[in-house]
Amino acid sequence: MTHDHPAAHDRGLSRPFGRLLTAMVTPFTADGSLHLDGAVQLATHLVDAQGNDALVINGTTGESPTTTDAEKETLIRAVVEAVGDRAQVVAGVGTNDTRHTIELAASAEKAGAHGLLVVTPYYSKPPQQGLVRHFTAVADGTGLPIMLYDIPHRAGVAIETETLVRLAAHERIVAVKDAKGDLTATSWVTSRTDLAFYSGEDSLTLPTLAVGGVGLVGTSTHFTGALAKRMIEAYDAGDTGAALALHRRLLPLLTGIFRSPGTILVKAGLNVLGLPAGPVRPPLVDATDDELALLRADCAAAGLDLPE
Secondary structure: OOOOOHHHHOOOOOOOOOOEEEEOOOOEOOOOOEOHHHHHHHHHHHHHOOOOOEEEEOOHHHOHHHOOHHHHHHHHHHHHHHHOOOOEEEEEOOOOOHHHHHHHHHHHHHOOOOEEEEEOOOOOOOOHHHHHHHHHHHHHOOOOOEEEEEOHHHHOOOOOHHHHHHHOOOOOEEEEEEOOOOHHHHHHHHHHOOOEEEEOOHHHHHHHHHOOOOEEEEOOHHHHHHHHHHHHHHHHOOOHHHHHHHHHHHHHHHHHOOOOOHHHHHHHHHHHOOOOOOOOOOOOOOOOHHHHHHHHHHHHHOOOOOOO
16 A cells, blocks of 8 residues: 655656554543544544655554553554545654564554554664664564564664665565665665665654655644645655755754653644544653743744644
8 A cells, every 4th residue: 555646756766655654643532541532533644634654653653652452453553544545654663672563563564554664673772783683584474564663862873884785685675764874874874775765753754855765754743744744745746945955944843752751742733633542551641831941942943833
């Protein structure tokens, strides 16, 4: 299932998950339990109003460390049913336990997910050969296409260039969510493989496109999705001036959403807008009034309204 448009291949690039994805927060009720109807409403908003080609469900922005395996599967089923006919649903299944990751991948596939996001095993800091074995085992155990998630500042270890080149040989490893912040490394991998690179750092989307990237897996895109997509489309169409203008306009929010862990401020903003989000689960804490005031200022600077 793909949502490429004819223009999506302007730069001769493959976009297995389209141009724009949002790593969706997981709505909870006031008592902290899963708000399934809220998840359906939010997913529908992100696809129909914000223009997302795909949604990442159960990513770390979705507080996956605090949701149970059963909650994860229930969430995937509900979102696939709500938007799966017009957007792809990519399930976050990565953990620092290869066996558990394979189990989550099987559960996500059974629940109807269209693809998988697999983060570098965190905290354990495995050597590169361990990363190859981990990602290969997950890819061997599923029929779904996989996006690797390279985020060394959280995982503790980077997926090195040579490792990415090796992993690209696997038919189901098709993309990377690139939060490494190393555009030279990204350039080498995009020049040596067909891996589709999606910026995992909202503010680096435009420079990532310039070195062969294809899109964004965003957090601020809960609010900026339609404009971020327009920026990517402008770049693809060769209108780099328009793309740069949009990048500069959105910059306050592309960066400001991470003043606190992104989940915290996204949920605060969605709650203000009357969209389902609810509280965060511990160990995260809900945004303070001061943090919300800064988010309002960031939104205003980007030309977006977050009402009082």
